[in-house]
Amino acid sequence: xxxILTDLIYKACLEVQDKHYVxxxxxxxxxxxxxxxxxxxxxxxxxxxxxxxxxLKKTPLEIAKLIYEIxxxxxxxxxxxxxxxxxxxxxNFTVSKLYLYQILKEIxxxxxxxxxxxxxxxxxxxxxxxxxxxxxxxxHARNAVFGSCLANLLKYAGYKVEEEFYINDTGQQITKLGxxxxxxxxxxxxxxxxxxxxxSYPEWLLLEPIQQIIKEHGQELINLTDLEISDKLATLFMDxxxxxxxxxxxxxxxxxxxxxxxxxxxxxxKIKDMLKLLASNNQTYESEGAIWLKSKELGDERDRVLVxxxxxxxxxxxxxxxxxxxxxxxxxxIINIWGSDHHGQVxxxxxxxxxxxxxxxxxxxILTQMVNLSKNGEIVRMSKRMGTVITLKEVIDEVGxxxxxxxxIESSPNNSVNFDLExxxxxxxxxxxxxxxxxxxxxxxxLRKATNLSPDFDFFxxxxxxxxxxxxxxxxxxxxxxxxxxxxxxxxxxxxxxxxSFKNLITEASQSQQPHKIAHYAYDLANDLxxxxxxxxxxNIDDLNQSLDRxxxxxxxxxxxxxxxxxxxxxxxxxx
RNA sequence: GCGCCCGUGGCUCAGUGGAUAGAGCACCCGCCUUCUAAGCGGGUUGUCGUUGGUUCGAAUCCAACCGGGCGCGCCA
Numbered sequence: 001x002x003x004i005l006t007d008l009i010y011k012a013c014l015e016v017q018d019k020h021y022v023x024x025x026x027x028x029x030x031x032x033x034x035x036x037x038x039x040x041x042x043x044x045x046x047x048x049x050x051x052x053x054x055x056l057k058k059t060p061l062e063i064a065k066l067i068y069e070i071x072x073x074x075x076x077x078x079x080x081x082x083x084x085x086x087x088x089x090x091x092n093f094t095v096s097k098l099y100l101y102q103i104l105k106e107i108x109x110x111x112x113x114x115x116x117x118x119x120x121x122x123x124x125x126x127x128x129x130x131x132x133x134x135x136x137x138x139x140h141a142r143n144a145v146f147g148s149c150l151a152n153l154l155k156y157a158g159y160k161v162e163e164e165f166y167i168n169d170t171g172q173q174i175t176k177l178g179x180x181x182x183x184x185x186x187x188x189x190x191x192x193x194x195x196x197x198x199x200s201y202p203e204w205l206l207l208e209p210i211q212q213i214i215k216e217h218g219q220e221l222i223n224l225t226d227l228e229i230s231d232k233l234a235t236l237f238m239d240x241x242x243x244x245x246x247x248x249x250x251x252x253x254x255x256x257x258x259x260x261x262x263x264x265x266x267x268x269x270k271i272k273d274m275l276k277l278l279a280s281n282n283q284t285y286e287s288e289g290a291i292w293l294k295s296k297e298l299g300d301e302r303d304r305v306l307v308x309x310x311x312x313x314x315x316x317x318x319x320x321x322x323x324x325x326x327x328x329x330x331x332x333x334i335i336n337i338w339g340s341d342h343h344g345q346v347x348x349x350x351x352x353x354x355x356x357x358x359x360x361x362x363x364x365x366i367l368t369q370m371v372n373l374s375k376n377g378e379i380v381r382m383s384k385r386m387g388t389v390i391t392l393k394e395v396i397d398e399v400g401x402x403x404x405x406x407x408x409i410e411s412s413p414n415n416s417v418n419f420d421l422e423x424x425x426x427x428x429x430x431x432x433x434x435x436x437x438x439x440x441x442x443x444x445x446x447l448r449k450a451t452n453l454s455p456d457f458d459f460f461x462x463x464x465x466x467x468x469x470x471x472x473x474x475x476x477x478x479x480x481x482x483x484x485x486x487x488x489x490x491x492x493x494x495x496x497x498x499x500x501s502f503k504n505l506i507t508e509a510s511q512s513q514q515p516h517k518i519a520h521y522a523y524d525l526a527n528d529l530x531x532x533x534x535x536x537x538x539x540n541i542d543d544l545n546q547s548l549d550r551x552x553x554x555x556x557x558x559x560x561x562x563x564x565x566x567x568x569x570x571x572x573x574x575x576x
Numbered sequence: 577g578c579g580c581c582c583g584u585g586g587c588u589c590a591g592u593g594g595a596u597a598g599a600g601c602a603c604c605c606g607c608c609u610u611c612u613a614a615g616c617g618g619g620u621u622g623u624c625g626u627u628g629g630u631u632c633g634a635a636u637c638c639a640a641c642c643g644g645g646c647g648c649g650c651c652a
Contacts, residue, residue: 034594047594050632060632088632090595131652173652290650301579301648308650315652343580344647369581370645411589414581416645418588423601431614432600438614446611453611520590523599534607534616554611576614 001044002033002504004079005093009046012070016056016063024055035501039490042084042092043497049089060089067091097482100493103500104478107556108468114560115503117158117510121332125151126260128249128337129166132238133177134205136245136392137382138371138419139339141252145408145569146368147337148254149515152567157510162331165256166322169238170263172312177201178230181237184210185229189219204387209240248392252401253569265321271313274321274356275306283355298351316345320352327358335513340367366513369416371408380421399424402570406433409568410519432523437573439526439533440565443558444574446538450551453539457551464555471552480549491535492553495528499560515567522564529557 010028017024036045049064056063064085072083081096107114127147130140147163155161168174180201186194188210196203213236221229242259249255265271275291278284283294289309293316296303306317326334338345346365353360373380373390382389395404403424410432411417424431450457459467471477481492502521509517538550565572 032594036595037598038595041595045595047633050594053632086595088595133652168652171652288650292650305650310650312650314650318652339646340581341646346580367581372645415589416582420588423588434614435600438612442612442615449611516590520599527599530615531617533611537611539611576612 001079001095001099001500005033005044005046006031008071008075009048009067009091012067013048013052015070016052016066020056022055024052026052035497036092041086041090042082042094043493044093044095046091046093047089049091053089061085061087064089064091095493095497099500100482100496101478103496104553104556105468107499107559108464108552111464111559112563114563115506116156117506120154120158120160122160122162122330123154123333123335124162124164124326124329124331125154125335125337126164126166126326128245128254129168130245131168131173132241132245133173133201134241134384135389136248137389138373138392138395141392141395141404142368142371142408142417143337143339144249144252144254145405146366146413146515148252148569149405149409149518149567150335150337150366150513152569153506153510153515153518156563156567157506159510162257163255164258164260166260166262167238167242168262170266171315171318174234174238175230177237178234181206181210181233182226182230185214185221185233188214189222202385202387205384206237209237212240213237244393248396251396252405260322262318262322265318265325270325271318271321274324275317277324278306278352278355281355281357293348293352293355295348295351295355298354300347300351304348304352316348316352319345319349320356323349323353323363324356324358327353327356327362332362334363336363336365338365338367340369343367366413368413371417371419374418374420375422395419395421402433402437403431405569406431406519409516412514412516433570434576436522436526436561436565437571438576439529440558440561441573441576442533443529443554443561446554447551447558448574449539450547453541453547454544457548459551459555464559467555468552471548477552478549480543480546481553488536491528491532495525495532495553495557498525498528499556502560502563518564518567522561522568525557525561525564529561532557 006028009031010026013024013026013031017026030051031046031048034045034047036042049060049067052063053060058066068083068085068091075083079096079099079102080093082094084092084094086092125147128136128140128144130136136144151161151163176199180196183194183196183200184203184206188207210233213233217236221232224232275284278293283298284291284306285294286292290305291307292303293306294303304316305314306320307313323334343365346367349365350360350363353363373382373395380388380390398421407419407424408417444460447460450459456470482489505517505521509515536550538547538554540547562572
């Protein structure tokens, strides 16, 4: 509807422009269709007249009337029932029953594709990418949930999406990990003359995996050199950690297409090739024994080291090779989801990609702000060194995957999140996610019981497109929803308009990359449905025709709500 | 010092140029012989951090300031 109105008003404005010999220089995108808060202002409104007032030297009210004259004739009586011009210059539109009918029809005919887009570009989303040196925590979970919801949303909007996890499985941190593991291993085998280095990984982190490794491999490593043992231990440790991470992410309904190993970048010369390319683009120089990137010229605050004087690579160098590889794989868009504590890296990575001739318009980084864990209102301070980390696994076990997903997706990534463990737990009654799911379960229950009314109402198990075909033989369908012009009609209309706005929601949320909008929409929709549930009884033995209309209506609402829940990665419980 | 994010009822947050700023939680009052009361209805709660500016119109855009979080390595 928004598109139809935009188009109509745009053409009308052009006509006004011609008649009055002026040039508005008006773009179609500057026509904004809004949803008025007041019922007396119609279902949609447009304030375009205000924008044109200055140029046309007429009052907004006069201009709105001019536009009204042009569009009223061609539209009233079809999808639009009425158009009014209200002071100080708004155009207000009221939709017709035919429009509402068409929305329900569209949903029922193509339940799984309602609002779905197609033929959108390909996107690579990289997220989580936690180090394989320890367990996931709630901050990773936010990144994970956001990434997964964004991926689901973009897929729904018709993008070809790949999800990727980058594993930092090499470099100095892994060497250090291996050395720490070696000490832990030997101590576990009773060789107590081994001591941890000052910058060692803490023992609490290493102990459990080491015990597992000893159990599985016995003492078969003991005859190797220390260097070989620490390498082997690091590899085994990372396997265990990564598998745990995978399992936890899976329990949050998150699966990646690719687990991309940093090690393969080194093994396949991709880093050397990247450095050669930079050199041939004349983007590097040597100073103090190190190789530097001329990143200041490219928008960074200063130049950056790529190869240290000890010949080791910096993180930036490997990251650049990784991203160059992403570009070479031919995606239309490349999205990274990072914790906000990494925001300082954005300018240097952007700079080096420019230096590598990558089209940085294809590249964007979304930063998710911190998550504070609290318990009964008091913030829980976590320290890796002290071993006071609350792992993601503990939180999942305590509050469940759905509650985590909802709490972490409901607010914008720009906002930091306070995650209260106690609240999320007792959330079984207070958490919005259960409210939404309860609405879904109630609708399911109605559909399940519909066959008690008539054997024809076997709506629970059949796909809705078949149900619709079956019921559509009568062209009086939905008459009972629309006949009444009183309060019920207002309520039905509000709900159907909400269903109609789902299409726009998908477009907007996917373009602006804001999956949290889906969460709010789902809540609103559930809220409207609960109101309907309280006022209108669906299953009524005395009026089967009315029951049928309401059943199909419920089916449509349930379909859209299910689509939201699927995008959010939440369960759709049929009973609660 | 510089950079990024945030500041909206007691609490947690929506709203990012439109008409009288919205939800949830909390608090008070009502509603189960009726498809699930994990629900519904009603009530109380606001200098939209401050000050200026742009605009017919600002919580929304711009500037300065105040307050909070995070980041500024030849660490990863």
